[in-house]
Amino acid sequence: MDRNDAKGIFRIYIKEKGLRNTWQREVILDAFLSAEKHITAEKLFAAIREKNPEVGYATVHRNLSLLCECGLADEIKIGRQQTRYEPKFGQKHHDHLICLKCGRFIEVNDHKLEKLQDKLAEANGFLPMRHKLEIYGLCRECK
Amino acid sequence: MDRNDAKGIFRIYIKEKGLRNTWQREVILDAFLSAEKHITAEKLFAAIREKNPEVGYATVHRNLSLLCECGLADEIKIGRQQTRYEPKFGQKHHDHLICLKCGRFIEVNDHKLEKLQDKLAEANGFLPMRHKLEIYGLCRECK
DNA sequence: CCTGATAATGATATTTATTATCAATAGTAG
DNA sequence: CTACTATTGATAATAAATATCATTATCAGG
Known part of the structure; x- marks a missing residue:
């Protein structure tokens, strides 16, 4: 797009x-x-x-x-x-790695992870519609 | 604890x-x-x-x-x-399923998911420290 | 091309949760 | 016991997002 x-x-x-x-x-x-x-x-x-x-x-x-x-x-x-x-145009859904030091956002995506999330939701009788995953830590430059 | x-x-x-x-x-x-x-x-x-x-x-x-x-x-x-x-006392880390209709929180945990998240972060040169996963959708009663 | 109904705008007021302020109070080390 | 200063409570301030409202602009139908 x-x-x-x-x-x-x-x-x-x-x-x-x-x-x-x-x-x-x-x-x-x-x-x-x-x-x-x-x-x-x-x-x-x-x-x-x-x-x-x-x-x-x-x-x-x-x-x-x-x-x-x-x-x-x-x-x-x-x-x-x-x-x-x-x-949200021209790109797929992605999750975020967020650096606690410099505040940088890194966009990541993993198909297996997405699948696993859906399965987890369904196992709990839940109909997943969207999700948000944020991983906080230190980026390559800051660690 | x-x-x-x-x-x-x-x-x-x-x-x-x-x-x-x-x-x-x-x-x-x-x-x-x-x-x-x-x-x-x-x-x-x-x-x-x-x-x-x-x-x-x-x-x-x-x-x-x-x-x-x-x-x-x-x-x-x-x-x-x-x-x-x-x-946060007396319980392990967990993620949340959040119902968009009734607002209910369901706490869930999946070891494989946690591992996969860490691997994803590390693959991007990132040192993961904590994360937040929220899956939005409809719960058993609302769907 | 007009025109009337009404959506949209822009300036500002309001809302709402959180944080800052500050004088008075109360822990705590010695 | 005393001095130092962290803490408290009441309230003011902050900050982002939303509501208000008079005015303007869009656009469908004639």
Whole structure:
């Protein structure tokens, strides 16, 4: 899935929900697609403001929520930091290794692990829908 | 590890850090050891207030932090709900199945899963120290 | 192209959990 | 017992996310 697919998904989602397309939405979507991974609402807002000073903070928040709803973004909350938003287009689900020293995120994926998680859930009469695995420790540089 | 061991650990931790023992600390520790699992600071505060109306809210918070520091409790944050505190004495590490409908927590553990997680971390040059796995879905009653 | 219904915006107020402040109190070592 | 200072409790402050609301802009239907 590339950038244009993502835009299409967003526009279709907007339309199907009876919402309206605005230039602010386009600007926010564009900025999000170009932004660093795991960006906060505040940083995204700051980046948008550089080129588009008329876009409001609340609007950025509102549209990040929309992006999550339509499946293009995911919320990540670590400790008491502010929420980070992770792009979900063009990549598979993954888990996170989080360095306790430098705060770096490393994205990892393991098929066996995913399977095992599903089995564990099912063994407990549970229907798994999504999951979050965060492994905390020290990264190569910090250990 | 039983209730008295937990108390001992707390008292020793307090002493070694050059802190002081107060009756409020004892009351909070006692209440925490008797409380339901995954309790919030607010609920614990309410429970304590029934018998000890002179204990302050801030004090409960402060001592919950201490309990986490000395390893007797763990913070759990789900979504934008308030922080829950989980007792860590007298039980092994476990992961959580969280029902998206009724909010129920189910505690599970799987040795193979733990091993696999460590291997995944190490394969990425990462030194794993602790982890958090939360599987979201529908529990037996809600699905 | 108009136009009316109403979704969206932006500035700001509100909410909510947690943390900081600070004067008064109370452990604790010597 | 005493001095030092950690702790407490009441409350203020903080910070992120959400709600409010008057104004503006979108867009389907004519």
